[in-house]
Amino acid sequence: MQINRLLEIVYILFEKKIVTAKKLSEHFEVSQRTIYRDVDVLSAAGIPIYANKGKGGGISLLENFVIKKSILSEKEQIDILSSLQGMKALNVPDAELVLKKLAAMFDKNYTEWIDVDFSPWGSNSDEKEKFNLLKTAIINKNPVEFDYYSSYGEKTKRIIEPLQLMFKGRAWYVYGFCTVKNDYRMFRVTRIKNLALLKEKFARDIPQDIWEISHEATNKMIKLVMKIEASMAYRVYDEFGQEAITKNADGSFTVTANLLEDEWVYGYVLSFGDYGEVLEPEYIRKIIKGKLERNLKNYL
Structure with a gap:
């Protein structure tokens, strides 16, 4: 991809100061004409890159050039590196390579501050x-x-x-x-x-x-209101936003959530056992009651 090649050209020049078009063309396996076109693109983008032909010549950056001084503010640098960290965590192709190079050119430490695993706890490799x-x-x-x-x-x-x-x-x-x-x-x-x-x-x-x-996702939304006992506080604060929680005088909680109505919701309510009670809507109370009655028959 051209964007990766352009970035790597700047990185190479940042490290080696001056490189011939021939060396760059061999490195990237492209023609020297392509390298000179890349130089024009970088120059048009505001990066002070120069190509001097002849003996002892080559492609170089303006001496003492630092990307952060000519193009990006401190906040913009941090935002870019943070975004790339997120992309790396998602295994986006080439994100780590770009991240390392930009971190070096911005003179920033490369810290792996984020990791993402979409699968829930206890998931297998499948x-x-x-x-x-x-x-x-x-x-x-x-x-x-x-x-x-x-x-x-x-x-x-x-x-x-x-x-x-x-x-x-x-x-x-x-x-x-x-x-x-x-x-x-x-x-x-x-x-x-x-x-x-x-x-x-x-x-x-x-x-x-x-x-x-x-x-x-829109046709089966319900506003579920539940009363949950104090002993379930760890679940209440893990699974509901602060704005959805009301703490009652007896230590219990009243929680409100907009959820899709399906079998998962019924199972979720039942997962609280006798520590949770549906207050609204009334018809959901009846559905849960019916499920509990049928379940009880399995143990008679």
């Missing part, structure tokens, strides 16, 4: 590979094929053009265009099985207002 495949498909614009299990356990075969990985409501989703439904859809990653990357390419881009477009 679950981690699922995220890697989805990331590759999104970056390279490859469709993916998989078996998908709905919240009711129904299995369908799907082919989608994946556009974005999204974290919403304490769960990971992949958003994309489903060729089976001929519409945009959101798929919960944990319900995806037998994921496979397809060789063909797609050209579709991410539309605006993703959450409004996705029917599955």
